[in-house]
Amino acid sequence: MNPWDLNEPDPTDAGTMGTIPGPVIECEVGDTVLVHFRNMDIQAMDPQSPNRVHSLHPHGFVFERAQDGAYPLSPPDQDQPVPAAEAAAWAGVLDPRGILKQGDRVPPGGTFTYRWETFGWPTTAGVWLYHDHSICDMENVGLGAIGIIVIHNPADDRNEVDIRLPNDPTSADPALLPGGSPNGSPxxxxxxxxxxxxxxxxxxxxxxxxxxxxxxxxxxxxxxxxxxxxxxxxxxxxxxxxxxxxxxxxxxxxxxxxxxxxxxxxxxxxHQPPSKALYLQLFHMLAGVDRMTINGRVFLGNTPTLIAGLDTRMRFGVVGMGDDIHTFHIHGHRWTIPGPDGADPETIQASPQVRAVSQFEDTRVFGPADSMAFTIDGAPGSFTRAGGPEADQSIGEWHMHCHVLMHMMNGMMGSHMIIRGGELVEGLPEGVPCEMGGGHTGDHPDEAQTHEVVMQHSQYVPPSMSVHVGDQVRFVNQDNNAHTVDWDTAGVLPNSPNINGPGGRLPASVRAEADHDPGDRSRAAPTPRHRLPVRDAARA
Structure with missing residues (x-):
């Protein structure tokens, strides 16, 4: 997604299920894009359930109605008959029982080829969104059925940043990647x-x-x-x-x-930072996460820490999705938004889209499905770089966040770090939790709550839990075997003696004290909480 993201998860690591946002669809003005889509939904529900159909709906491209992926209005595609191998999968979703595929309702095991056009129009250039637009699209988008489209504009030699190989547009240039790998670490x-x-x-x-x-x-x-x-x-x-x-x-x-x-x-x-970099960020809500996320992650140290050099040409693509209005703000840096010349449709359509159409700014508002792209020239002397015109004045870590303060306090914050390359890596600055109203913030109740964790079948149920400072956690053993509650973070909480079951419990509930999570560099985390790994010594 962002190769020069210090906190980017490594998709080659075992256990990684995918990326949020999904894979980037990248092309340039003049290209036709074919997306071969296969529904591999493996949820444990009825295979014929309409809730398992999915689609791809793009923004920015030009397409015919059959390629829209918008349920239930996209008509059958006359060029895509249902093959015999997929007949059983499509039988439950085509109504009436048709013989042509419909891109707005691709069933599990089914495929559809989307054809999207640019027609050589510079007006298609920019950073856009694609997402599921079939049944239950809100839930599916919240689960990660969403991604980013980048349409490069070769006519814009002032703002464009394309890190692909000129002779192989399907591959990134290794010289611009950390360690020469798209999955490398900075x-x-x-x-x-x-x-x-x-x-x-x-x-x-x-x-x-x-x-x-x-x-x-x-x-x-x-x-x-x-x-x-x-x-x-x-x-x-x-x-x-x-x-x-x-x-x-x-x-x-x-x-x-x-x-x-x-x-x-x-x-x-x-690593030596790149001469040019493309940074893509999605501001949205993620199912099961009660925070505001950037690329599916919350708070500094988890959200993007974007790496650049003293003269890196930085192209930002920012996209919003969900129910909220956001702002993109980066400290120290400034930019303008490029757009068309002219005031009539004909002039706009033929324009190279290189004229500044915004004021000089460091904060911009965007909403659901809204997107923007802009370039910051990091070279010494540029008025868009941070710190000042001298070479070393931009060095250091700069805050990057949504300036809706409640969103920032709920995790929608990252950072942008300027380095020379070759420096020793050390711990980055950390914040402290923001404690207000007796340790609770926002709309959380002031009175302490009691939570229960059941030990059964050699498992903790639930396997993880977030609690507020002052809350109590009761551990109850419902197994026939003895278990213990041991904390891998030594000295924070005392380990328990054997707890016999069924029905045995700790003599006293565990009380959650204020504790800063070392994996969360938030400047102002709204709710202090423990994230302590628990193990069972009796069953080890």
Whole structure:
């Protein structure tokens, strides 16, 4: 999505189900785009349920009605008969029982090919949205059936940023990607030789341990020594010997074969930032998340931390979806919105879309399905860069957020970091929770609540829980086996003795004290809460 996002999830990691927003559909003015869509909905419900049909509806393109993907008004496509292999899937959704596919109701196991046009019109250029527009589209969009379209304008040599290879528009230019990979991390590892520094026996306790707090990985990057090594191997072809890596005083040391001396220290550093970058962001609500998200994530350290250099040409594409009006605001930087010349339709249609049509601004309002694209020239001397005209004046981390304050307080905040490249990676600034009204904020009740976690079938039910400061959590064992409640964050809460079942419970409920989540760099998190991993020592 944003290769130079410090907190971008790695889609090659095990357990990743997909991305939010979905895959970027990218082309340029003059292209025809064919999207081969297959419905792979595997929800546990009746295969013939109309709630499982899906579609793709685009913004920005020009298309015929059959390619609209808008239920229930898109007519059958005369060029796409239902093949025998898909007949059973389509039988339950075509009404009357037709023989032609309809792109507004693609069933599980069914396919549809959408054809979208630009006709060479510069008016199609920009950043747009695509999303499910079939039955239950609101729920499906909230679950991630949404993505971003980028239509490049080759005529706009002032604002356009295209990081694709000129001879292969389906691939990004490795020279503009972190470590040459679209899935790379902006962070790599360098090994500084130590020449066999002796260690003490207790230093071996850190073998295989994850990086300490403040190291990259606690806010969305690699989260273990193994994952750090994987990112380093992508970039330099050098991988630490994991069985010999120990963490001592915040340093990751690689030991000799006898585990007696340290041969080198592995230091995370930033890759050289790109000369140009495309940053795409979706401001929306996500099903099951009671916060405001950017690209499906909330709060600094999780939301995008976008990396750029001292002279990076930065193209931003910002899209909104949901029920709310947002503003995009980035500290220190400024921009103008490009648009057409002329005042009549004919002149507008033929215009290269390069004239500034907005005032000089650092905040812009946008709403549901609204989108905008603009470019910030980060080169020294540019009036759009942060800090000032001198080369080093833009260096550092700059706030980037929705300026609807309630939205920002609910997680819709990220940051933009300007670096030289090669600097040592260290913990970024962290905020503190905002406590008001006795520890509760917004419309949360002031009185403490009691929550219950059931231990049954060797599982905690529910498996995770968010509580307010002052709330009580009661653990009840409904198994025939004994269980315990142990906290992996040592010393924060006491571990329990064995709890016999069925019906056994802790002698006293656990009380949630104020505690800042180290994985959440929010400047003002509205509700302090524990995010402490729980394990069961009796069943380990």
């Amino acid at each position: 962070i790599t590892d360098d090994c500084i030789p130590l020449g066999g520094l002796p260690i003490l026996p207790h230093h071996l306790a850190g073998l295989g341990a994850p990086p300490p707090p403040g190291m990259p990985g606690n806010g969305g990057g690699p989260t273990s020594v193994a994952e750090h090594a994987k990112h380093a191997a992508r970039a330099k072809g050098r991988e630490p010997r994991l069985e010999r890596v120990t963490t001592v005083g915040g340093l990751r040391l690689e030991l000799d074969e006898d585990l007696r001396t340290a041969l080198g220290v592995w230091c995370p550093t930033y």
